[in-house]
Amino acid sequence: MRTDALERLPVRSALPGLREALEERGTAVLHAPPGTGKTTLVPPALAGLLADGAPARNVLVAEPRRLAARSAARRMAWLLGERVGESVGYTVRGERRVGPRTRVEVVTTGVLLRRLQRDPELPGTDVVLLDECHERHLDADTALAFLLDVRAALRPDLRLVLASATADTDAWAELLARQEGGSPAPVVAAEGVAHPVDIAHAPPPRDVRPPHGTRVDPSLLAHVAATVHRGLERDPDGDVLCFLPGVGEIARVARQLTDRLGSGAEVLQLHGRAPADVQDAVLRGRDGRGPRRVVLATSVAESSLTVPGVRVVVDSGLAREPRMDHARGLGSLVTVRVSRATAVQRAGRAGREGPGVALRCWDQAEEARQQRFPSPEIALADLTDFALQTACWGDPDARTLALLDPPPAGAMAAARDTLRAIGAVDTEGRVTPRGRAMAGVGLHPRLARALLDGARLTGPRLAAEVVALIAEPPPAQWGAEVSAALREARRAGERDAYGGRWRREVRRLREALRTVPVGRETGPDSSEGPPEGLTEELAAGLVVALAHPERVARGRGAGSWLMASGTRAEYGSGDGGWLAVAVADRPAGAATARVRLAAELDEELARLAAGALRREYTDITLDADRGQVVARRVEALGAIELRSRVEPAPEPEVVRDALRTRLREQGPDVLRWPEGAVRLRQRLAFLHRELGPPWPDVGDDALVAAVGERLTGTSLAKVDVHAVLNSLLPWASGAAARFEELAPERVEVPSGSRVRIDYGSEQPVLAVKLQELFGWDAAPRIAGGRVPLLVHLLSPAGRPAAVTADLASFWQQGYRSVRAELRGRYPRHPWPDDPTTAQPTGRVRRRS
Numbered sequence: 001m002r003t004d005a006l007e008r009l010p011v012r013s014a015l016p017g018l019r020e021a022l023e024e025r026g027t028a029v030l031h032a033p034p035g036t037g038k039t040t041l042v043p044p045a046l047a048g049l050l051a052d053g054a055p056a057r058n059v060l061v062a063e064p065r066r067l068a069a070r071s072a073a074r075r076m077a078w079l080l081g082e083r084v085g086e087s088v089g090y091t092v093r094g095e096r097r098v099g100p101r102t103r104v105e106v107v108t109t110g111v112l113l114r115r116l117q118r119d120p121e122l123p124g125t126d127v128v129l130l131d132e133c134h135e136r137h138l139d140a141d142t143a144l145a146f147l148l149d150v151r152a153a154l155r156p157d158l159r160l161v162l163a164s165a166t167a168d169t170d171a172w173a174e175l176l177a178r179q180e181g182g183s184p185a186p187v188v189a190a191e192g193v194a195h196p197v198d199i200a201h202a203p204p205p206r207d208v209r210p211p212h213g214t215r216v217d218p219s220l221l222a223h224v225a226a227t228v229h230r231g232l233e234r235d236p237d238g239d240v241l242c243f244l245p246g247v248g249e250i251a252r253v254a255r256q257l258t259d260r261l262g263s264g265a266e267v268l269q270l271h272g273r274a275p276a277d278v279q280d281a282v283l284r285g286r287d288g289r290g291p292r293r294v295v296l297a298t299s300v301a302e303s304s305l306t307v308p309g310v311r312v313v314v315d316s317g318l319a320r321e322p323r324m325d326h327a328r329g330l331g332s333l334v335t336v337r338v339s340r341a342t343a344v345q346r347a348g349r350a351g352r353e354g355p356g357v358a359l360r361c362w363d364q365a366e367e368a369r370q371q372r373f374p375s376p377e378i379a380l381a382d383l384t385d386f387a388l389q390t391a392c393w394g395d396p397d398a399r400t401l402a403l404l405d406p407p408p409a410g411a412m413a414a415a416r417d418t419l420r421a422i423g424a425v426d427t428e429g430r431v432t433p434r435g436r437a438m439a440g441v442g443l444h445p446r447l448a449r450a451l452l453d454g455a456r457l458t459g460p461r462l463a464a465e466v467v468a469l470i471a472e473p474p475p476a477q478w479g480a481e482v483s484a485a486l487r488e489a490r491r492a493g494e495r496d497a498y499g500g501r502w503r504r505e506v507r508r509l510r511e512a513l514r515t516v517p518v519g520r521e522t523g524p525d526s527s528e529g530p531p532e533g534l535t536e537e538l539a540a541g542l543v544v545a546l547a548h549p550e551r552v553a554r555g556r557g558a559g560s561w562l563m564a565s566g567t568r569a570e571y572g573s574g575d576g577g578w579l580a581v582a583v584a585d586r587p588a589g590a591a592t593a594r595v596r597l598a599a600e601l602d603e604e605l606a607r608l609a610a611g612a613l614r615r616e617y618t619d620i621t622l623d624a625d626r627g628q629v630v631a632r633r634v635e636a637l638g639a640i641e642l643r644s645r646v647e648p649a650p651e652p653e654v655v656r657d658a659l660r661t662r663l664r665e666q667g668p669d670v671l672r673w674p675e676g677a678v679r680l681r682q683r684l685a686f687l688h689r690e691l692g693p694p695w696p697d698v699g700d701d702a703l704v705a706a707v708g709e710r711l712t713g714t715s716l717a718k719v720d721v722h723a724v725l726n727s728l729l730p731w732a733s734g735a736a737a738r739f740e741e742l743a744p745e746r747v748e749v750p751s752g753s754r755v756r757i758d759y760g761s762e763q764p765v766l767a768v769k770l771q772e773l774f775g776w777d778a779a780p781r782i783a784g785g786r787v788p789l790l791v792h793l794l795s796p797a798g799r800p801a802a803v804t805a806d807l808a809s810f811w812q813q814g815y816r817s818v819r820a821e822l823r824g825r826y827p828r829h830p831w832p833d834d835p836t837t838a839q840p841t842g843r844v845r846r847r848s
Contacts, residue, residue: 009037211335238311275497398430517717541599545609564638620658
């Protein structure tokens with residue numbers, strides 16, 4: 001046991017308080033800043049492996065990533081002076097290293113969820129530690145909610161620790177209190193950090209464009225590379241860890257650094273898809289031998305990992321977050337600014353083994369605009385797998401689960417629609433036996449459906465190969481065709497980074513097909529390949545289409561495709577045919593999607609895979625030239641029209657339904673509006689606004705409903721809107737008899753003219769020539785005396801001269817200025833000194 005290394009970890013001071021909290025409450029929240037050793041010291045301490053008299057317990061540690069799980073297990077085993085698989089082991093998807101003496105097992109949160117679904121009591125487990133809960137990964141939030149249910153109903157003796165590297169621990173403590181009906185859970189803090197870290201800001205020398213979608217300004221990447229070079233100069237002995245948002249940015253910065261540094265430093269690329277030997281080399285360190293290292297990493301290195309030798313961290317300030325377009329069925333990643341908490345955690349990587357420095361590639365003033373904490377994944381991601389997990393748990397709507405943030409209603413509705421379409425849940429949202437089989441495979445439900453049904457239709461081997469290929473898309477250089485990428489994967493050896501992972505996943509999936517409990521309708525048959533007459537290319541396309549039926553696409557010519565979801569996509573340069581789209585995204589601001597990986601398909605297979613999207617409907621269009629309704633009976637696969645035929649005599653109710661749909665979509669503007677109907681609607685709207693019932697609402701929604709109820713013809717253009725409005729008057733109560741009194745169409749002015757009132761404004765307007773109102777000291781009030789008319793006084797030429805709601809005041813104060821301005825321009829019209837006693841007239845004076 002490496003006692004010296006264990007004693008140097010600051011989290012050691014928190015162990016007595018943590019043990020006491022678990023003994024008294026059974027739950028605790030551990031706040032330990034980066035570099036204090038919470039991931040590597042706390043689990044063996046809780047398991048009683050440190051020879052300090054603590055009782056022996058079995059501890060399950062859940063990490064958000066496979067790389068972190070393997071690394072944490074190796075680090076704990078090293079500290080104990082053992083090999084992985086003895087006292088400390090790990091289990092990740094497709095890989096398990098545990099033994100009969102294992103007391104600490106590190107798993108991914110996905111593995112933990114599957115174990116909870118198989119046996120919620122977690123037999124043989126005494127303590128569960130959820131690590132890095134501050135990162136707010138969806139699987140971790142879900143696992144916590146399930147564990148709290150287990151503690152409440154099945155295992156009150158199960159101890160639970162939430163470990164966070166950031167200080168947002170109060171919310172977790174309150175959540176535990178709400179679920180368990182007590183005071184907030186104890187928060188145990190590890191004091192101090194391993195070593196001090198100096199924070200320095202290194203903004204780009206000139207403005208850079210903000211990230212857009214997955215695009216990052218090349219000038220920022222060049223600045224990051226230059227800052228890495230500065231970091232190497234700043235600390236002549238230590239290695240540099242640089243955080244970048246994605247694999248593409250890592251590759252670009254790596255090329256720039258390789259050209260700049262030559263053999264002076266080794267550039268390593270650390271991400272989830274990096275070859276195992278590269279990952280091992282990064283985590284092993286250089287032990288003072290060989291050139292200095294620059295490790296370019298995604299967010300996988302933010303937590304749980306110790307990268308030995310690092311004294312300098314360079315932070316680009318960017319990260320990738322998932323986004324889901326539920327309407328189109330397309331998920332994507334977007335580049336975002338990191339939160340302040342994430343920036344602190346990244347900086348902490350520099351202080352793991354000694355004093356360090358963190359160089360932040362942004363101006364310090366920008367930190368005021370950063371989010372305090374990262375966005376929870378539940379608010380951003382596709383929730384299909386979450387919805388299946390909760391359905392299997394017996395809470396399809398996730399209403400009773402202890403979650404810090406509830407799932408968005410729209411995302412949950414879209415997830416349930418998907419699960420119903422693939423037969424995973426019934427119409428009430430309850431899980432089906434087929435759904436339980438899918439949940440047991442360890443794949444996204446879409447991919448699980450493709451594996452189970454694909455195995456039956458194309459054979460287990462090909463189904464497993466294609467699903468493994470689209471679960472983790474292959475390198476871009478392998479091409480955009482599934483069949484070509486499949487050939488490359490088969491040729492790649494175990495030592496190839498992608499090829500090795502693909503082969504292991506294929507073996508895991510084939511084993512799952514042999515062991516998962518499935519019914520006859522989903523289970524594989526004994527076939528090892530595609531059925532006779534089905535080429536491998538088409539069989540692969542069928543498996544892809546089973547995973548993403550809404551992405552079945554039909555060619556529209558010139559490389560343009562229409563997917564069943566209604567989204568247009570660009571792919572290749574050929575025309576026509578059918579396509580099964582495996583990977584696609586829609587760049588920010590783009591009207592169409594980009595297809596990254598697809599397979600050939602035909603109509604028969606498209607119908608088979610996307611049968612749930614097939615529909616028949618009558619399409620009603622208006623022939624504007626002939627003024628006739630044209631009805632077509634259409635068969636479609638989602639938005640893709642397959643067949644259509646003209647119906648010479650459609651059923652009247654079908655026509656009316658179609659007209660009502662058009663009316664709802666386009667609103668009342670689609671109707672013909674004679675001037676009299678417009679005025680009648682305005683008068684009714686005025687009375688409804690001023691007096692309320694029984695005067696009817698004639699807003700867009702109410703009018704659409706009224707017209708829809710009275711449709712009798714075959715054309716919206718023939719609807720008599722005036723008659724519909726007239727029918728809405730309150731005839732039954734007798735109030736309609738007062739319509740002209742309360743909202744008169746015209747009023748008689750002193751000259752004898754009957755002038756129309758304009759009800760199109762908020763206050764009804766009477767526009768009349770000034771001379772016609774001589775002798776009138778007040779305009780009439782309407783709506784039973786509630787509302788005065790607003791008088792627009794016009795010049796003899798009919799142009800506005802003044803506006804007033806108080807004629808008496810106007811004659812006394814405003815008339816003289818209007819008279820002085822206009823009488824020279826209109827000398828043949830009367831301009832008396834006293835308009836209140838003058839004779840009103842609409843005529844001009846005769847010439848003498």
